[in-house]
Amino acid sequence: MSMAVKCVELCKTYRQGDAEIKALDHLSLEIENGGFVCLSSPSGGGKTTLLNTIGGLDKPDSGEVWIAGKRIDQSSKSELAELRLRQIGFVFQAYNLIPVLSAQENVEFVMQLQGVGDAERGEKSQEVLKEVGLVGLENRRPAEMSGGQQQRVAVARAVVSRPALVLADEPTANLDSKAADSLMDLFTELNERHGTTFIIATHDQRVMAHVPRLVKMLDGRIVDDIQQQAN
Amino acid sequence: MVFSNVLLVFMMSLQFGMYGLMIENSLKALTGHMQVQAHNYVDEQKMRQVVPNIVPLADTLREELGSKQVAARARAFVLASSDDRSYGIAVLGVEPGFEPEVSNIPGLVAKGRFLAADNGAEIVIGAVLARNLKVEIGDELTLLGSGLDGSFAAAIVTVVGIFDSGIAELDRSIAEIPLQHFQDTFFMDGAGHEIVVNAADINSAPALEAQVEVLLPDNEGLVVRDWNRLQPGLKQAIQADMSSSFFMYTVLVVLVAFSVLNTQLMSVLERTREFGIVMSLGMKPGRLGRLVLLETCLMGLLGAFLGAALGALLTAWFSTKGLIFPGMEELAQQFNLPPRMFPKITWLSLLAGPLVVLTFSLVAALYPAARMHWLQPVAAMRSAG
Numbered sequence: 296m297s298m299a300v301k302c303v304e305l306c307k308t309y310r311q312g313d314a315e316i317k318a319l320d321h322l323s324l325e326i327e328n329g330g331f332v333c334l335s336s337p338s339g340g341g342k343t344t345l346l347n348t349i350g351g352l353d354k355p356d357s358g359e360v361w362i363a364g365k366r367i368d369q370s371s372k373s374e375l376a377e378l379r380l381r382q383i384g385f386v387f388q389a390y391n392l393i394p395v396l397s398a399q400e401n402v403e404f405v406m407q408l409q410g411v412g413d414a415e416r417g418e419k420s421q422e423v424l425k426e427v428g429l430v431g432l433e434n435r436r437p438a439e440m441s442g443g444q445q446q447r448v449a450v451a452r453a454v455v456s457r458p459a460l461v462l463a464d465e466p467t468a469n470l471d472s473k474a475a476d477s478l479m480d481l482f483t484e485l486n487e488r489h490g491t492t493f494i495i496a497t498h499d500q501r502v503m504a505h506v507p508r509l510v511k512m513l514d515g516r517i518v519d520d521i522q523q524q525a526n
Numbered sequence: 527m528v529f530s531n532v533l534l535v536f537m538m539s540l541q542f543g544m545y546g547l548m549i550e551n552s553l554k555a556l557t558g559h560m561q562v563q564a565h566n567y568v569d570e571q572k573m574r575q576v577v578p579n580i581v582p583l584a585d586t587l588r589e590e591l592g593s594k595q596v597a598a599r600a601r602a603f604v605l606a607s608s609d610d611r612s613y614g615i616a617v618l619g620v621e622p623g624f625e626p627e628v629s630n631i632p633g634l635v636a637k638g639r640f641l642a643a644d645n646g647a648e649i650v651i652g653a654v655l656a657r658n659l660k661v662e663i664g665d666e667l668t669l670l671g672s673g674l675d676g677s678f679a680a681a682i683v684t685v686v687g688i689f690d691s692g693i694a695e696l697d698r699s700i701a702e703i704p705l706q707h708f709q710d711t712f713f714m715d716g717a718g719h720e721i722v723v724n725a726a727d728i729n730s731a732p733a734l735e736a737q738v739e740v741l742l743p744d745n746e747g748l749v750v751r752d753w754n755r756l757q758p759g760l761k762q763a764i765q766a767d768m769s770s771s772f773f774m775y776t777v778l779v780v781l782v783a784f785s786v787l788n789t790q791l792m793s794v795l796e797r798t799r800e801f802g803i804v805m806s807l808g809m810k811p812g813r814l815g816r817l818v819l820l821e822t823c824l825m826g827l828l829g830a831f832l833g834a835a836l837g838a839l840l841t842a843w844f845s846t847k848g849l850i851f852p853g854m855e856e857l858a859q860q861f862n863l864p865p866r867m868f869p870k871i872t873w874l875s876l877l878a879g880p881l882v883v884l885t886f887s888l889v890a891a892l893y894p895a896a897r898m899h900w901l902q903p904v905a906a907m908r909s910a911g
């Protein structure tokens with residue numbers, strides 16, 4: 296099976312005053328197309344750095360990152376932006392919705408960048424908002440929605456243009472258990488229905504129990520890579 | 527930006543209006559838009575550097591140009607004596623019928639009347655000279671000077687008018703007598719020193735100058751000099767004023783550019799997180815930079831449009847009502863300006879300021895736009911802004 300993501304000997308070090316923090320320490324990882332993987336570690340374990348590096352938001356100090364067979368760790372900012380626009384969907388812990396846009400406009404934003412026409416944008420955004428259960432809330436701005444609803448908008452935005460890879464950083468951190476379960480069901484459904492590869496960084500036990508593959512990290516290294524029976 | 531554009535449009539219109547008044551008022555007194563003279567008259571100002579047969583030549587010019595704004599003059603320096611005092615003055619021989627067409631002195635006669643007879647032994651003098659000589663209307667003055675041939679020239683003339691131009695130098699040192707009487711007194715043999723020609727307005731003067739040049743007789747050494755060459759000081763004064771104003775405008779434009787830079791930079795910094803988000807979603811740094819520039823461009827265009835429109839309205843209002851500068855009377859008098867200024871809107875005064883501000887604003891926005899290329903999405907999204 297071809298690889299959606301391949302990381303080879305990734306290293307990334309941050310400086311905090313005099314101290315050096317190894318966020319990624321010779322980390323190698325392969326994730327096949329259509330994979331559903333959870334990265335787990337205690338806080339500061341390197342999962343967000345790994346996610347940002349895979350998504351081209353951050354550059355490793357050394358090592359290689361391959362997305363869909365293309366090496367990206369030496370790509371320019373514009374090439375990385377293009378990659379994120381066409382192939383990767385992001386779901387952030389803090390939702391990162393654009394506050395002045397409505398739910399539907401937030402969802403349509405990526406398609407607008409892609410140059411998708413008005414009619415198609417409207418149709419697709421309505422469809423995906425229905426999929427995530429936000430019918431009737433299309434015109435609400437982020438400040439007028441609950442955390443769970445905002446996270447659903449963020450998910451809708453991430454998946455609306457059917458990217459091959461979705462990267463989600465602590466997607467359930469601000470959600471209650473019901474909303475978290477609902478979100479994970481949604482991810483599973485999208486994974487199964489569209490074959491989208493999901494990489495989720497979390498330390499939420501409910502999420503970990505939900506995925507077929509669990510990659511445990513500690514101090515920037517992979518300490519365990521478990522294939523499990525998802526709930 | 528709008529305020530600075532309004533200020534620039536108004537100030538430049540006021541300045542241009544002032545220059546227009548300075549030029550017209552200065553030229554209206556005596557100089558005119560151009561003069562026909564002997565070729566070295568301006569440099570040497572000798573009595574013998576004459577325009578021969580000046581009256582027929584002036585008649586020809588009037589006829590050929592189809593304009594009444596042509597008048598012949600002769601000029602001499604004399605000692606003017608009343609019963610009590612004597613002063614050295616410049617006496618001009620003028621054509622009483624045509625002088626009012628080229629000069630505002632006849633219209634400035636405050637007491638008595640302007641010259642009437644072509645060959646009358648009469649004189650019009652300035653108010654300060656009248657005061658200095660202690661003469662009034664009806665009093666006699668003796669003029670003593672040299673004739674064209676170097677002989678002694680003398681005349682007794684009656685004061686028929688006293689003009690008050692408000693320009694002390696003019697009111698103190700100028701007197702006018704009929705040209706024919708001047709020619710008789712100073713043995714001019716039909717000659718004079720200058721033919722003043724006025725155009726409909728200052729802008730059409732160069733075209734008229736070319737026409738006059740063609741009409742001049744050959745082999746008499748005559749030239750046409752425009753007001754620039756007749757009164758170089760006036761143009762220099764305007765240029766000096768423009769230079770200092772240019773400095774002021776430059777400071778204003780630079781201040782606006784820095785305020786735009788500050789505003790745009792703050793607005794970019796405040797939206798760092800949003801920029802990080804849109805970059806993480808796939809917007810390229812170049813596109814984001816262009817958006818920041820476009821934003822400044824729209825802001826600048828709106829500022830330029832509103833500034834020009836409001837500036838034009840303000841200028842239009844003051845161009846009918848006039849503007850008084852308290853305490854500026856003396857300066858105004860020095861440049862032969864009325865105490866009330868009337869701004870004059872032109873395309874240059876309307877567009878130059880706003881376009882320069884717009885250009886500088888766009889230049890100032892380059893740095894905030896360039897910052898988009900250095901922005902790291904992850905760091906930007908962490909920003910509290």
